[in-house]
Amino acid sequence: MNSAYQRLIAAFPETEQDKPLAPFVTFGIGGPADLFYKLTDTSKFEPLIKTAKELGIPFFVLGGGSNTIFADEGFRGLVIHMAAKSMALETSDSEARTIVSDSGVLLSQVIQFSLKHKLSGMEKMMGLPGTIGGAVRGNAGAFGIEIADVFHKALMYSPQKGLYEAGKASMEFGYRTSKVKKDQAAAGISAEIVLKVWLKLTLADPATAKAAQEEALDIVKNRISKQPKGKCSGSFFKNPVTPDYNKPQPQETKAGYLLEQIDAKGLKVGGVQVSAQHANWLMNIGNGTQKDVLEISKVLQTKVKERFGVQLEREVQLVSPEGFLI
Ligand SMILES: Cc1cc2nc3c(=O)[nH]c(=O)nc-3n(C[C@H](O)[C@H](O)[C@H](O)COP(=O)(O)OP(=O)(O)OC[C@H]3O[C@@H](n4cnc5c(N)ncnc54)[C@H](O)[C@@H]3O)c2cc1C
Missing domain, CATH: 3.30.465.10 (Uridine Diphospho-n-acetylenolpyruvylglucosamine Reductase; domain 3)
Known part of the structure; x- marks a missing residue:
């Protein structure tokens, strides 16, 4: 283990090492974080981050994990799981x-x-x-x-x-x-x-x-009753048109509609499949990887762009091993 990690653990002994991240995200994808800290006391946040910064350790803040997919290689730094509940x-x-x-x-x-x-x-x-x-x-x-x-x-x-x-x-x-x-x-x-x-x-x-x-x-x-059941992150792409909440949103402006038109439902790459129920929901149907997610999302974006000229933007956050959003 590198000495910066050792020093952070010495200062914050509750820090866990090599913690698998998949169980902390609803999509069920993500290798281990080098360091993982469950933050149950908000007042500890500032000293923890200051220490990580001083030691040059990258950090990533995780909430409920319902909009995040970590890298298959995990995360080379400190994941702070926000778990204070007052x-x-x-x-x-x-x-x-x-x-x-x-x-x-x-x-x-x-x-x-x-x-x-x-x-x-x-x-x-x-x-x-x-x-x-x-x-x-x-x-x-x-x-x-x-x-x-x-x-x-x-x-x-x-x-x-x-x-x-x-x-x-x-x-x-x-x-x-x-x-x-x-x-x-x-x-x-x-x-x-x-x-x-x-x-x-x-x-x-x-x-x-x-x-x-x-x-x-x-x-x-x-x-x-209506949402697809299984490991997923809800709607995968944002609707391309910002909704006006004072008016009903026309179907054809929704990402799900565009994806249905290109027959996305059921499309599969590795262990990730477009839900048969909802064209804008990707499901981890087994051993899905972040690479599968990236590949299927590129296929869907390309098809929608070719057919409608619309660039779909991911709503779900894909995180690299260095903590960067992909
Ligand atoms: C079944 C299902 C249904 C869903 N339905 C909806 C829906 O109807 N509407 C909707 O808007 N979304 C929906 N979502 C998406 C998701 O629930 C939301 O985006 C949610 O707000 C993400 O919160 P989280 O705590 O899980 O974020 P996480 O996935 O933990 O984090 C998401 C991003 O936020 C950052 N982050 C987390 N906590 C903090 C913090 N305290 N400070 C700064 N940054 C932070 C993380 O670094 C990460 O980049 C759905 C997801 C699922 C799985």
Whole structure:
């Protein structure tokens, strides 16, 4: 083991070595991380990152792993698994309420917490996998609602700025994107990290609160019955046209529709196959590898480009052994 790794382990003895990453991502792909740290206490984040930086160890921040596919060779550095789970309600004025949550809390747990406190605004995102930190970074959403709609501020960390607070305007939210995501793409590695999130929700009257709970339950049932089952990351490509949530989205502007037209369903490369149920869902049907994912995604992009002149962009993040987004 190299001496930088030894020094990090000496400073943070909970660090694990050669940790297989496949079990931490819903696609089930990824070789071992040289170093793996399960972060259950947010206050340890800054010292951990500072040490990694000083020792020249690359790092990658992982949430629920529902939008990430690691390299078959794994990761040559430190994976920090965001697993701090504190969540609380902050009372403000009579109608508005703020939930403050560690970024490692699952989005569905935040929504359950909000519904328990009769707060509405997030119920349409129920059942969406992953952490609230990952959801902020990708401005995750469903049924016309996205994180930006309820986001108030976040406690952030970047190696350049240290700890800082970011309000909604500075997050530059867009369709499945944010400043965090753009900066990560530009730097090629984890650049800005979400540590805590404040969400602003509305206190609902009893009838609205009941309706929100019922809607959340229906949405989960619907997801379970309609979504393909197995190892996957949900929709693989972004819709090429930014949706206008005030209007129904025409079918022909959706990635799934374009992929259906090129007969993508059932297409297979190695252990990765396009779902027979949903043309925009790739499934790991056995021993799928990141190479299989890359190859099948290139085949699909080429076919769609040739037929429609549209360049599909991956929504799922493929990570190289050095932590760069591919
Ligand atoms: C079955 C299924 C259904 C899905 N349905 C939807 C849907 O309806 N709508 C939708 O928007 N998405 C959907 N997704 C995609 C996925 O759930 C979201 O993108 C989710 O928000 C990712 O969160 P995560 O914690 O799992 O992120 P991860 O996969 O852990 O990470 C994704 C990226 O975010 C970065 N990241 C993670 N945590 C942080 C943090 N705290 N700070 C900074 N960067 C961070 C990582 O470095 C990585 O680059 C679905 C996925 C699956 C598997």
